[in-house]
Amino acid sequence: MQVNLKLLQEVSLFQGLEPEAFHALFSCIGATTERYQKGEFIFLQGDIISSIGIVLSGRIQVIQEDIFGNRAILNDFSPKAVFGESFVCAGGSALTVSVQAAERSDVLFLPFERLMYICPSACGFHSAMIKNMVMMLARTNLKLIEKLEITTKHSLREKMLTYLAQLAQEQNSATVTSPLGRVDLADFLGVDRSALTRELNRMQAEGLICFEKNRYTLRELLAPACGAPPGGSALRSRLPSRA
Amino acid sequence: MQVNLKLLQEVSLFQGLEPEAFHALFSCIGATTERYQKGEFIFLQGDIISSIGIVLSGRIQVIQEDIFGNRAILNDFSPKAVFGESFVCAGGSALTVSVQAAERSDVLFLPFERLMYICPSACGFHSAMIKNMVMMLARTNLKLIEKLEITTKHSLREKMLTYLAQLAQEQNSATVTSPLGRVDLADFLGVDRSALTRELNRMQAEGLICFEKNRYTLRELLAPACGAPPGGSALRSRLPSRA
DNA sequence: AAAATCACGTTGCATTTGCAACATCGCTCA
DNA sequence: TGAGCGATGTTGCAAATGCAACGTGATTTT
Numbered sequence: 001m002q003v004n005l006k007l008l009q010e011v012s013l014f015q016g017l018e019p020e021a022f023h024a025l026f027s028c029i030g031a032t033t034e035r036y037q038k039g040e041f042i043f044l045q046g047d048i049i050s051s052i053g054i055v056l057s058g059r060i061q062v063i064q065e066d067i068f069g070n071r072a073i074l075n076d077f078s079p080k081a082v083f084g085e086s087f088v089c090a091g092g093s094a095l096t097v098s099v100q101a102a103e104r105s106d107v108l109f110l111p112f113e114r115l116m117y118i119c120p121s122a123c124g125f126h127s128a129m130i131k132n133m134v135m136m137l138a139r140t141n142l143k144l145i146e147k148l149e150i151t152t153k154h155s156l157r158e159k160m161l162t163y164l165a166q167l168a169q170e171q172n173s174a175t176v177t178s179p180l181g182r183v184d185l186a187d188f189l190g191v192d193r194s195a196l197t198r199e200l201n202r203m204q205a206e207g208l209i210c211f212e213k214n215r216y217t218l219r220e221l222l223a224p225a226c227g228a229p230p231g232g233s234a235l236r237s238r239l240p241s242r243a
Numbered sequence: 244m245q246v247n248l249k250l251l252q253e254v255s256l257f258q259g260l261e262p263e264a265f266h267a268l269f270s271c272i273g274a275t276t277e278r279y280q281k282g283e284f285i286f287l288q289g290d291i292i293s294s295i296g297i298v299l300s301g302r303i304q305v306i307q308e309d310i311f312g313n314r315a316i317l318n319d320f321s322p323k324a325v326f327g328e329s330f331v332c333a334g335g336s337a338l339t340v341s342v343q344a345a346e347r348s349d350v351l352f353l354p355f356e357r358l359m360y361i362c363p364s365a366c367g368f369h370s371a372m373i374k375n376m377v378m379m380l381a382r383t384n385l386k387l388i389e390k391l392e393i394t395t396k397h398s399l400r401e402k403m404l405t406y407l408a409q410l411a412q413e414q415n416s417a418t419v420t421s422p423l424g425r426v427d428l429a430d431f432l433g434v435d436r437s438a439l440t441r442e443l444n445r446m447q448a449e450g451l452i453c454f455e456k457n458r459y460t461l462r463e464l465l466a467p468a469c470g471a472p473p474g475g476s477a478l479r480s481r482l483p484s485r486a
Numbered sequence: 487a488a489a490a491t492c493a494c495g496t497t498g499c500a501t502t503t504g505c506a507a508c509a510t511c512g513c514t515c516a
Numbered sequence: 517t518g519a520g521c522g523a524t525g526t527t528g529c530a531a532a533t534g535c536a537a538c539g540t541g542a543t544t545t546t
Contacts, residue, residue, distance in 0.1 A: 072395040089381035096388055137380035138332035144387035145339055151394035152315040152433035190395035192504045435534045
């Protein structure tokens with residue numbers, strides 16, 4: 001498959017590398033691409049992988065399933081995202097997560113050892129990539145901490161608000177679009193889907209947010225934008241009736 | 244302060260390095276040590292740090308505090324642990340967490356840039372340390388995913404059981420000791436303290452576990468060890484009364 | 487030694503929330 | 517075009533759990 005050079009240039013692993021070398025590099029180390037249909041598994045919990053993946057098109061999700069069949073979505077990746085690095089770099093630990101295509105997706109696989117240690121281009125290439133890898137791993141860490149910030153919250157409302165606040169910061173806007181539908185969003189926040197819908201309606205009724213489909217607007221002291229609520233401003237989450 | 248060489252040899256960042264070089268290295272890059280009393284903050288949320296820390300003695304915790312004063316414990320570190328690397332390696336992002344001494348602790352600080360890029364010993368030293376750093380960051384990732392496995396669980400019981408299962412795997416025993424007291428454990432699991440105690444008692448009554456202080460024994464199909472419970476084996480968490 | 491602080495257990499209560507079951511709607515595929 | 521499937525919204529209900537308040541014992545401070 002012909003991979004889009006423009007896209008690869010923007011992959012964080014390849015920052016600072018000359019894109020001319022990509023094709024030679026990929027064929028040298030034996031890179032492959034694969035197309036996945038929606039729902040297909042790319043990696044399975046328990047696998048020991050030796051390649052890292054890069055999303056070329058579509059959307060994929062890192063998920064965790066327990067013995068009762070409960071699914072938790074750890075992450076949702078769009079094109080340019082790299083996945084699997086943590087497990088490969090940790091020295092070949094077995095996957096504690098699965099990776100699944102959320103839509104039809106194309107994935108590029110790069111054999112890690114050969115990529116990092118037998119790269120043809122000389123030492124500059126090599127060290128740049130290692131530097132990129134360090135930064136990627138560190139950023140992934142921060143992302144995971146961000147995710148923990150959500151799931152450690154005690155109430156569903158706080159979880160949702162934290163999620164929205166993170167999206168707002170990323171998208172630099174009080175109106176944000178989530179890539180996740182209700183089902184996935186619930187599994188991402190670690191809550192029940194119906195309870196999530198219920199709470200979303202409450203939040204809208206109280207004028208905290210307004211939303212339509214997967215588009216949400218935070219109304220934290222903002223001018224009324226989407227149908228003013230009756231009551232006053234209720235920001236508190238766990239203390240609506242008391243204080 | 245005179246740092247314990249034996250301990251430093253076991254720090255994952257220094258794996259494969261000759262300990263003879265440590266003292267020269269430290270004084271060259273300007274390493275410092277600091278003693279903290281229980282409760283003192285080592286790093287504060289919002290800080291931009293340029294040094295990584297290594298726990299020499301005591302115990303420290305990585306925590307997150309929200310605007311309502313709720314505390315979440317992300318991690319609990321014993322001697323030999325390295326902390327702060329993620330934020331430094333991510334390119335100097337502001338801390339989204341605080342680091343606090345859980346007891347009187349000694350901490351060694353290493354200026355990151357100088358450690359990684361102007362190290363006196365030649366290239367072998369340098370590259371070994373980078374390799375170690377990659378593996379550390381990756382392992383931290385896996386740890387965070389492990390933590391997410393706990394907090395995404397829907398019920399308090401499942402959270403506790405997941406935590407115990409992880410401890411059991413680490414300590415390779417069905418009887419485990421947690422470094423955390425009730426207050427901290429609750430903040431680590433992201434639940435209410437009193438609710439945790441309540442549930443622990445229930446679990447013991449049902450014969451799922453038995454515990455005393457911070458010592459827990461998992462009794463998943465194990466021979467009765469600590470006072471046999473009356474009823475049968477109840478592993479299910481959210482379906483005790485129905486099925 | 488007295489006092490204060492902290493960790494821990496216990497309990498009542500109201501709210502939250504998971505769970506199940508059902509209706510609706512839109513999309514895909516035959 | 518019609519049937520089926522998946523995503524979404526809705527609701528009743530019971531259980532889980534956060535929260536506050538209090539008692540006790542241990543540990544630390546004065």
